[in-house]
Amino acid sequence: MTIAAGLCSRRHLALALISVALLAFQISLLQLLATSQWHDFAYFVISIALLGFGAAGTILSLNRTWMVERQELLLPLLLCIAAVALAVSPWLTQALFGGFDSLLLFVEPGEMLRLAVVAFLLMLPFFFGALAIGLIFTIETEKIGGYYFANMFGSGIGSMLGLLGLAWMLPQQIPPFCALLALTAGAVLLTEGRKIMLAVMLLALSLVAAVMVKPTQLHLSQYKDLSRILDLPEAMIVAHRPAAAGQIHIVASPALRSAAGVSLNWSGPIPGTRAVFVNGDMVGTLPPLAETDNPRDASTYALPYAIRTPNNVLVLNAGTGAAVAQALDLGTGTVVAVEPHGPLTETLATNAPNRFGLLLTNPRVDWQTVAPRTWLARDRQSYDLIVMPDVGSFGGNAGLFALHEQPLLTREALRSAWKKLTPQGLLTITSWVDYPVRNPLRLLASLVETLEAAGVVDPIYHIAAIRSWGTITFCVKRTPFTTHELHNIRAFVERWAFDPLLLADLRPEERQRYNRLQDDSLFVLFDSLLDEEREALYRDYAFRVWPVSDDQPFFSQFLRWNRLDAMTELYGQQTLPFLELGMLVAGLAALILAALAALLILLPLTRLPRQERHGWKTLLYFGGLGIGYMWTELAMIHRLVFYLGQPVYAAALVVGVMLAGSAIGSALTGRFTVLRPRRFAALVAGTLLLYASLLTPLLQASLPLPFPARIILAVLLLFPPAVLMGMPFPIGLRLLNRLHPIEVPWAFGINGCFSVVGAAMATLIAVEVGYSLLLVLAACAYLVSVGGRFREMSGVREYDR
Amino acid sequence: MRIACGAPGRGLILFLCIVLLPLTAVSAGNDRSKERLAMVTEQIVARGVKDPVTLAAMREVPRHRFVPLVQAASAYDDRPLPIGHGQTISQPFIVAYMTETIQPGPGKKILEIGTGSGYQAAILAAAGAEVYSIEIIPALADSATQRLRKLGYAAVRTRAADGYYGWAEHAPFDAIIVTAATEFVPPPLIEQLKDGGLMIVPVGSPFFMQTLMLVQKTGETTTSTSLMPVRFVPFQRAE
Known part of the structure; x- marks a missing residue:
């Protein structure tokens, strides 16, 4: 009895440890991929993890008896292999396959294969870890509640440790620590007399230690901003700091200068600077020293200061302080600078005391480390000038930001900013001109x-x-521009050879004196937005240019699928540049993951016999659950990006709470003597529908709350649906086991496969229909799934009674 | 045999191209001249580039020798191709369009900022211009210099340096061609442009160049003109 109890508690510990390791690893992978590729690509980690779990489910289903019989050997062995995979798979993807580049997917066919290999390698730790977890669950079915708790507890701790790790370590340094946890889990389950196993563990430990001592170098896409700047002569990283909100790099090179959009009439020097990056994406350059002429004053950014000198300015997403320095240079009384990335501000202050540090300590500047939307909701001041962050980037971004949420550019955000203006206040925002014109149109x-x-x-x-x-x-401007102000604008554009584009009293001949266009389509489009033709333009233009909302905050997604034919006709093979590459890369990655899911999860199951008559019902039920669950999870993650300000916080919180809640829900079903799937499905669907209508307003209303309060509220909001959503799967399995046991492995496989595909597709669907509708679709998936087996389940309910 | 830069006169270049192209095809074994001719006809002439000197140069310069081996099969495709270091060799049409816009020819002194693979410099040289080319990434500068020499464009003067400063020793230039997109036009480059000179600058994503800007210096005034190689007016205001 004592030995059995001891083994039981050791299994609890091992389960918790491997759960911690897998979740922390998943969080580190998010940042690893966000840095080496780009932010939205990182969400594929969720699909990759699910792929590993799904494939493990299939293998376990096929070899259940064999594995249970050899549990004492297999459990430590699987955890040992999981540990090696945790340490080595990121190393392999970077060292051996680090050449993978998401942008090259369209020009080098080999990249597809490389992506598939990378996905496969990153899946391995989840696969072996999940095999161990699944085996413990299978062995301990009778005491599943306690084991679910260990799994849930471990997952929650793993999310937090992952975040903590990112605050102190580089993402590539974290996996070996996760591997140590997995190895400890294996050691805990070692039984006496297993000398060979001990040797294997020591070997694994030495491998993990080697990776820990010499972690892999992160191989960045050659198209990442950081890669491009590091190619400059004598470029060197002068500061590098890990941070959960995104690791920071500061790069110096004698060839680095910045003067975005400076006038062609500017004859002064363009001073050297340093470039600042978060997760490899450039966030800006340091402002010039106070005593040097600032070319930014000869750019269109200086327009609001030419109109009138503001008493106080609010700079949103202050970043490296370029807009703050300009406000001070041009005579502003006080500046409130809002920057959500606290470690970025600290790093800049330490490493650039003369350029940034002086801005931070300037008594005229009030730095606030808070998300801009939170500040807009919380702050009670009014401002003479509000400076919004730039729209687009120089040279465009090849549409990679199509899936990128930009909560400061939604209708709701602009209305919040508008309300904070003084009666004479101005709101200013600058957009890079793209071609065909999209960003400036949507902005206008x-x-x-x-x-x-x-x-x-x-x-x-x-x-x-x-x-x-x-x-x-x-x-x-809040009030109409005065004649004097219009005069100031004209004097400013004349001095720097700019052209007025929109003014109340503008004459057509003023529009292209210095910067000529090949045709007047830009002016036609701009004018259309200001008159009754706006709706026609929204309807007929080849791109989406209507404003975006908090529910669908994808400002840079302009693609209209129903116009692809017309675009192809117009551009022929040149269509690609006008598409949103982010959408296409995400679509391609989803296809590759779906293929891997079919290959690794479903194909092995074809060895098993099926009951043709019931096959489609199993597919509908468990497929629907997989899709519904993942659409809900991804919708929640994206909603909380807006709420918490950082993607990695949102991902860690949602994954952790959803796992925990679902584990509780699943454990609770063990106590049910009567199974009522219809009722649970209705409850899940009803809850999701309620969330679809109430979640966004609720989050908007509670945005002013302090960060810890928002975290607590987010946990409270996520928990009820998570618990409910954990129930239909085990209920369905129990019923299936009684009615058609031969279908049970298929149920696992189908659920895993649809989860992978659902997760990969979720963001693409949200871009098209918005998060609220994604939740509605998730609710529909739950309803459809239960509809598939409804009659049979009613029968079982009677039988159970 | 290759035509070096500085060849005397456009007519002669054309003549030599016509006469020598078949010879080089024979000597090189497979110089892919058929693909090149198709590229010029289908991608460049069809889109409105007419300048005979530009067209001759585009027919002559073996684009496939300027791309990485892995991309060689796609060298004559109607698109830019990656050459490493996050840089691209521009789409053939864009190269032709930029060349036609600045009208290179014998006696014209042209500065190129961003040598990249060296393809644009070779086209300018083949068109008869005196070409100076600067590349900021040393690895690209080295490989482009060697490639240009190997292919017979040794007269192209190259150097690995920061293009911001231009090449003051050889200024002023009749034209400056900036092949790498830039978020500002360096004042030294405007200074090194002759009065009445032209500068052409790409504006677009690094991977997919989409539009070009022509900078014209007239006395103290510098103006820009947006050149859109592909017209896009799908929405028209109702009359």
């Missing part, structure tokens, strides 16, 4: 609709826009 549409929502009858009297060769700067 958003500004015009903001004005109209505020009761402005004729927006043109409140909007001024000027154009350089590469940028368009908008200024929106």
Whole structure:
């Protein structure tokens, strides 16, 4: 009895340890992929993890008896292999297959294979870890509650440790520590007389130690900003700091200069600078020293200061402080600088005391480390000028930001900013000109609709826009521009050879004196947005240019699938540049993952016999559950990115709470003597429908709360649906086991496969329909799934009674 | 045999191209001249590039020798191709369009910022211009210099340096061609442009160049003109 009890508690410990390891590993992979590729690509880690779990489920189903009989050997062995995979798989993907580049997917066919290999390698730790977890669950079916708890507890701790690890370590340094945990889990389960196993463990330990001593170098995509800057002569990283919100790099090179969109009339020097990166993406350059001339003052960014000198300025996403320095240079009284990335501010202050540090300690500047949307909701001040972050990037971003949420560019965000303006206040925002024009159009549409929502009858009297060769700067004023202000604008554009684009009293001949365009389509489009033709433009333009909302905050997603034919006709083989590459890469990756899921999860199951008559019902039920669950989870993650300000916080919190809640829900079903799947499905669907309508307003309303309070509220909001969503799967399995036991392995496999595909597709669907509708679709998936087996289940319910 | 830069006169270049191209095809074994001719006809002439000097140069320069081996099969495709270091060799049409816009020819002194693979410099040289080319990434500069020499474009003067400063020793230039997108036009480059000179700058994503900007210096005034190689006016205001 004592030995059995001891073994039982050791299994609890081992289960908790491997759960910690897998979740922490998953969190580290999020940042690893966000850095080496790009932010949205990182979400494929979730699909990869599910792929590993799904494949493990299949293998376990096929070899259940064999594995249970050899449990004493297999459990430590599997955990040992999982440990090696945890340490080595990121190393292999970077060292051996680190050449993978998501942007090359479209020009080098071999990249598809490379992506598949990378996905496969990263799946291995999850596969072996899940095999061990699944085997413990299989052995301990009778005491499943305690084991679910260990799994849940471990997952929660793993999420937190993953975040903590990212705050102190580089993402590639974390996997060996996860491997140590897995190895400890294996050691805990070692039984006496297993000398060979002990030797294997020592070998694994030495391998893990080797990776720990010499972690892999992160291989960045050659198209990442950081890679490109590091190619400059004498470029060197002068500061590198890990951070959960994104690791920071500061790079110096004698060839580094920055003067975004400076006038062609600027004859002064362009001072050298240092470039700053978060997860390999450039967030800006350091402002020039105070005593040097600032070319930014000869760019369209200086427009609001030419109109009137503000008493106080709010700079949102202050980043490296370029806009703050300009505000101070141009005579502003006080500046509130809002930057959500605290470690970034600290790193800049330490490493650039003369450029950034002086801004931080300047008594005229108040730095706030908070997400801009939170600040807009919480702050009670009014401002003479609000500076929004730039829209687009120089040279475009090849559509990679199509899946990128931009909560500061939604209707709701602009309305919040508008309300914070003083009566004479200005809101300014600069967009890079793209071709065909998309960003400036959507921006103007958003500004015009903001004005109209505020009761402005004729927006043109409140909007001024000027154009350089590469940028368009908008200024929106609460009250109409005065004649004096219009005069100031004209004097400014004349001095720096810019052209006015929108002014209340603009003459057509003023529009392209210095920066000529090949045709007047830009002006036609701009004018259309200001008159009754706006709706026609929204309807007929080849791209989506209407404003975006908090529910669908993808400002850079312009693609209209129903216009692809027309685009192809227009551009022929040149269609690709006009598509949103982010969408295509995500679509391709989803296809590859679906193929891997079919190959690794479903194909092995074909060895088993099936009951043809019931096969489609199993597919519908367990497939629906897989899709419904993942759509809910991904919708929640994306909603909380907006709420918590950082993707990695949102991912860690949602994955942790959903796992924990579902484990509790699943454990609770063990106590049910009567199975009522219809009731549970209705409950899940009803809850999701409720969330679809209430979640966004609730999050918006509670945005001003302090960060810890928002975390608690988010946990409270996530927990009820997570518990409910943990129930239909085990209920379905129990029923299936009684009715058609031959179908049980298939149920696991189908659920795993659809989870992988569902997770990979979730963001693509959200881009098209919004998060609320994604939740509605998730609810529908739950309803459909139960509909598939409804009659039989009713019968079982009677039988159970 | 290759035509080096500085060849005397466009007519002669054309003549030599016509006469020598078949010879090089024979000597090189497979110089893919058929693909090149098809590229010029289908991708460049069809889109409106007419300048005979530009077209002759595009027919002559073996683009497949300027791309990495892994991309050689796609060398004559209608798209840019990666050459490493996050850089690309531009789509053939863009190279032709930029060349036609600045009108290279004998006696014209042209500065190129961003040698990359060396393909654009070779086209300018083949068109008869005196070419100076600067590349900031040393590895690219080295490989492009060697490639240009090997292929017979030794007269192209190259150097690994920061293009921001231009090449003051050889200024002023009739034209400056910036092949790498830049978020600002360096003032020294405008200074090194002759009065009446032209500068062409790409504006677009690093991977997919989409539009070009022509900078013109007239006395103290510098103006820009956006050149859109592909017209895009799918929405028209109702009359």
